[in-house]
Amino acid sequence: MRKTITTEGRRLTIETGIPEPDATTIVERKGLGHPDTLADHLAERLSRAYSHHTVQRFGAVLHHNFDKLALLGGASEVRYGAGRMTAPVRVLVNGRAAPMCGGEKIPVEEIVEAEVRAFFAERLPEVSDHLDITFNITSNSSPGAVLTGDAVPDRTRWFNPRSVDDLRERRVRLSNDTSLGTGWAPENAFESFVRELVNHFSGESDFTLSHAWCGSDVKLMGYWDGEQADVVLCVPQKSRHVDSRAEYVRNAETVLAECHRMAALRLPGAPARFRLNARDVPEKDELYLTHTGSSIESGDEGVVGRGNRVNGLITPLRPMNLEGANGKNPVYHVGKLYNIAAQRLAQRLHEATDGHAEVHLVSTTGQRLDQPWRILIRLSSPDAEADKVQALVAEALEGFPALTDELVSDGIVLS
Numbered sequence: 001m002r003k004t005i006t007t008e009g010r011r012l013t014i015e016t017g018i019p020e021p022d023a024t025t026i027v028e029r030k031g032l033g034h035p036d037t038l039a040d041h042l043a044e045r046l047s048r049a050y051s052h053h054t055v056q057r058f059g060a061v062l063h064h065n066f067d068k069l070a071l072l073g074g075a076s077e078v079r080y081g082a083g084r085m086t087a088p089v090r091v092l093v094n095g096r097a098a099p100m101c102g103g104e105k106i107p108v109e110e111i112v113e114a115e116v117r118a119f120f121a122e123r124l125p126e127v128s129d130h131l132d133i134t135f136n137i138t139s140n141s142s143p144g145a146v147l148t149g150d151a152v153p154d155r156t157r158w159f160n161p162r163s164v165d166d167l168r169e170r171r172v173r174l175s176n177d178t179s180l181g182t183g184w185a186p187e188n189a190f191e192s193f194v195r196e197l198v199n200h201f202s203g204e205s206d207f208t209l210s211h212a213w214c215g216s217d218v219k220l221m222g223y224w225d226g227e228q229a230d231v232v233l234c235v236p237q238k239s240r241h242v243d244s245r246a247e248y249v250r251n252a253e254t255v256l257a258e259c260h261r262m263a264a265l266r267l268p269g270a271p272a273r274f275r276l277n278a279r280d281v282p283e284k285d286e287l288y289l290t291h292t293g294s295s296i297e298s299g300d301e302g303v304v305g306r307g308n309r310v311n312g313l314i315t316p317l318r319p320m321n322l323e324g325a326n327g328k329n330p331v332y333h334v335g336k337l338y339n340i341a342a343q344r345l346a347q348r349l350h351e352a353t354d355g356h357a358e359v360h361l362v363s364t365t366g367q368r369l370d371q372p373w374r375i376l377i378r379l380s381s382p383d384a385e386a387d388k389v390q391a392l393v394a395e396a397l398e399g400f401p402a403l404t405d406e407l408v409s410d411g412i413v414l415s
Contacts, residue, residue, distance in 0.1 A: 001382070005390060010371040010397075014389050017382035020356050021318070023226030027194050028314040031202025033124060033216025033236075033294035035071055035302025042091075042119050043069040043304045043327025044414055049115045050097055051330060051408045054106065060164040061408060062106070064097035067327035067335075071302040074130060076291045080247075083239035083291030085130040091116055094136045095327065102163045109135050123216070126292040173332050173370070173400060175363040181338025182321050183311070183346035183359045190224035193266040194231075195312055197259065201235050207258060213241035213251055215293025229263065229272040236290045248287055252276055310339040312415035319358050326414050330407035334363040337400055338372070340412065345396040352388065353381035370397040 005012045030037045046066040054062040075087035093116070097108045113133055120128040139159035157166040164170060187195075200207055202218035215236030223230045235255050242248050256276055263272035277288040291297055305324020308314060323335035330336060342359040349357035357379050364373040377389055406412050 005386070010375060011373070012375040012390065012393060013377065014384070014386055015376070015378045016380075016384050018356070018358075018378050018380055020380045021188075023188075023224070024317065025188060025190050025224040026222070026315070026317055027191050027224075028219070028221045029194050029198040029312065030307045030314075031198045031216055031218030031220075033202055033292075033296075034219055034307065035073065035217070035294065035296045035300045036304075036307035037302070038123065038294070038296060039069055039071050039302035039304045040307045040324070040326040040414065041123075042071075042116065043067055043324075045115050045119055046093070046095075046112055047327050047330065048408060048410060049111050050106075050108070053111055054098075054101070055408060057104065057106070058101050058164050060167060060170065061329070061331050061404070062098040062101060062161065062164075063158050063167070063329065064095065065327060065329050065333065066093065066095040066097075067304050067324050067333075068094040069304050069327060070094065071296060073296050073299040073301055074127070075299065076297040078239045078289050078291055080245070080289075081240060081243045085126065085291065085297060088130040088132040089120075089127055089296055091131055091133045092136060093133065096138050096140065096159060098159045098161060099139050101161050108137055112137070124292050124294055124296070127294075127297065169332050172368060174366050175334045175369050175372075176329070176332050176365065177334055177363065178365045178373075179323060179334045179338065179363055180321055181323070181334065181340070181342040181359075181361040182319050183339070183342030183344070184318055185343075185346040185350035185357050187311075187313075188224075189267060190222065190229060191313055191315065193229075193263070194220055194222050196266065197231075197233075197262055200258075200262065201255070211251070211254065213237045214255075215290055217290070217294035217296070228270055229267060231259070231272065231274045232278055233259065233274060233276050234278075234288060235276060236288045236293050236295070238293050239289050239291055242289060245282055245285060245287070248289060249282060252280075308415055310414060311343050319360065330404045332369055334361075334369070336407075337369070337403060338363060340403060340407075340414075341396050341399070345392060348392050348396070349377065349379060349384075349389065352392065353379055353384045355380035355384075369400055372397070 001016045043066045050064050051061045070092040072090035074089040141156045198220050202216040208214045217236050219234045221232045259274045325336040328336040338361040342361050346357045346359040360376040361372045362374040
């Protein structure tokens with residue numbers, strides 16, 4: 001059943017009784033030390049730091065975006081029991097940020113450099129002294145500043161405001177782009193297992209705290225047919241904690257045993273096959289053995305938007321889009337706000353209808369942020385009540401100011 005409702009400048013379409021997703025699942029997750037995850041999380045950290053500074057100094061988040069940040073891998077030398085960096089990791093800080101407000105200079109490069117170094121000191125301490133930071137930060141105007149006579153177009157002041165009163169979003173929040181946000185719920189047991197397993201090996205857990213050799217550049221690709229799991233997993237080891245090939249092999253066996261233990265808990269009764277570090281050739285000492293625990297040390301690159309989606313997974317058989325949410329302005333960038341809002345709304349609709357829910361929010365550049373051009377709600381429940389769905393949608397769209405505050409105050413972690 002399809003019902004279309006047009007109200008307050010937005011067009012809402014509700015489809016009910018759609019088929020539940022097929023059991024077949026392909027899912028990928030990149031861990032905390034993966035270069036793409038590093039790029040995502042660093043870009044978001046820069047956005048928060050800049051936002052904190054401008055809110056504290058001027059009472060508003062000034063215009064910025066760091067969502068084109070990239071990391072270019074360095075070089076390393078790895079031996080059993082030892083390792084070292086031989087060339088730095090290049091951090092390309094690409095983006096825009098207002099360099100001043102009302103005549104007061106904003107120390108953009110100082111803020112960025114401090115955050116970059118603090119981030120790597122926390123995430124990959126072996127890299128923190130081997131960084132080459134390149135600043136490609138401009139304050140150039142967005143398209144549309146047409147000169148007619150001597151007047152200065154308002155648009156040119158977005159990144160060079162005389163005061164916060166020059167920020168258009170102080171009056172009305174308009175979408176910065178024509179884009180979309182996508183969300184769905186619920187996850188199936190295998191998707192949740194993939195997230196948990198990658199976090200277990202790449203983050204702070206009982207396993208990583210008791211196995212110092214476990215690196216954080218973990219990557220998992222999984223296939224689930226509804227009855228059994230097939231998983232390809234990469235888990236690096238840190239060379240200074242591994243004294244021999246035999247020790248590396250024993251550690252790998254420990255990882256596999258942990259995978260089977262967790263699968264028995266989270267996927268009870270389902271056969272699970274795990275292949276670990278499939279490119280290893282132990283007899284030639286070609287191993288996923290690293291100095292830092294991440295391939296960023298040896299030529300690999302990381303780019304914002306190539307990693308996990310807002311829900312922390314990469315799921316090609318589910319609805320998804322390719323927006324890089326991390327590092328985007330938290331006030332009016334739909335590539336960030338609509339994806340978070342869509343995911344949260346999908347979860348609310350799932351809880352309300354006890355079925356599968358999909359949410360698609362489509363923006364038009366220059367239109368009010370809380371009035372998407374198109375809203376598509378797809379529900380498996382055949383008898384979902386349109387007025388209740390509409391109320392949940394309205395609640396989500398009214399929440400963008402609070403969502404901005406939550407992002408700036410570190411209340412949301414984009415994974």
